[in-house]
Amino acid sequence: MPELPEVEVVRQGLERGVVGRTVATVTVGHPRAIRRHLAGESDFIALLAGRRIEAARRRGKYLWLPLDSGDVLQAHLGMSGQLLVVPPDKPAETHLRVRLVFLDGGHELRYVDQRTFGGLAVVASEVTGGAGQPAGIRHIAPDPLDPAFDPVAFRGALRRRRTGIKRALLDQKLVSGVGNIYADEGLWRASLHYARPTETLRGPEVARLLAGLRAVLAEALTAGGTSFDATYVSAEGVSGLFARELAVYGRAGQPCRRCGTPIRREKFMNRSSYTCPRCQPRPRRARW
DNA sequence: CTTCAAACCTGTGGGC
DNA sequence: TGCCCACAGGTTTGAA
Incomplete structure (x- = not known):
């Protein structure tokens, strides 16, 4: 959640x-x-x-x-x-x-x-x-906004993995704080597909992904978080406003904010993943 | 060690 | 109205 x-x-x-x-x-x-x-x-x-x-x-x-x-x-x-x-x-x-x-x-x-x-x-x-x-x-990694977050170590850890990029993003031992919403949003911002094998990621792609994650997390925090209903509220009971800024999550069938192509929803890891079919084409070698 | 599916819960909303 | 299924923002467990 x-x-x-x-x-x-x-x-x-x-x-x-x-x-x-x-x-x-x-x-x-x-x-x-x-x-x-x-x-x-x-x-x-x-x-x-x-x-x-x-x-x-x-x-x-x-x-x-x-x-x-x-x-x-x-x-x-x-x-x-x-x-x-x-x-x-x-x-x-x-x-x-x-x-x-x-x-x-x-x-x-x-x-x-x-x-x-x-x-x-x-x-x-x-x-x-x-x-x-x-x-x-102790096993929880720093989050992308933490000054202790080490981008070089992150890139190395990603490349040593043998899995898909979204699965890696959801692993809190690699990078923390990212869940289903912000993984999808970060991948969209970086124009990467969730099934991209981690070991094939180039340095600039990892940098793009990190920049996308940092931006979306910071913007969401400024907006008070994402809240679809009364479940996700602050300690004072206030709902965040980031739901209306989401680019892909929960937007199946609606136009991509970048290219207009309808957003696609797929089942992945017993949950949903949202991507733009055009901005985030499935890699030839897919891994999940 | 790594990777991945299933399990852990309660509730809601859609289709019939 | 009721029933059944799919689904919900996460982590842990155990099997391979």
């Missing part, structure tokens, strides 16, 4: 809404939402109660809140997760899974998730990580 722009919008909302505040009580409404917290519900609650939230951080699609205990509250929104900062008297959402009440009696932090693919966990922060990065997400 949420990709880099949407998750970053949530992070910014958490920075405004919960950083500097101290947790009073925690309620877990669905055990599946904290299944990654292996020690269980009572341990999860005990590690949060009385702790002050020091910051709101993100890597790729992962979020975490460093606590004054040295632990971090880690979150992944999965396909349908939301972290909402709402008044305590607001009625419970249908899929409310976890509720954090604060000592100051102000707005609560609620984890709401229809499908529960995402969830929360309290984990020890990585000692050597510097920024207190959770140990469990």
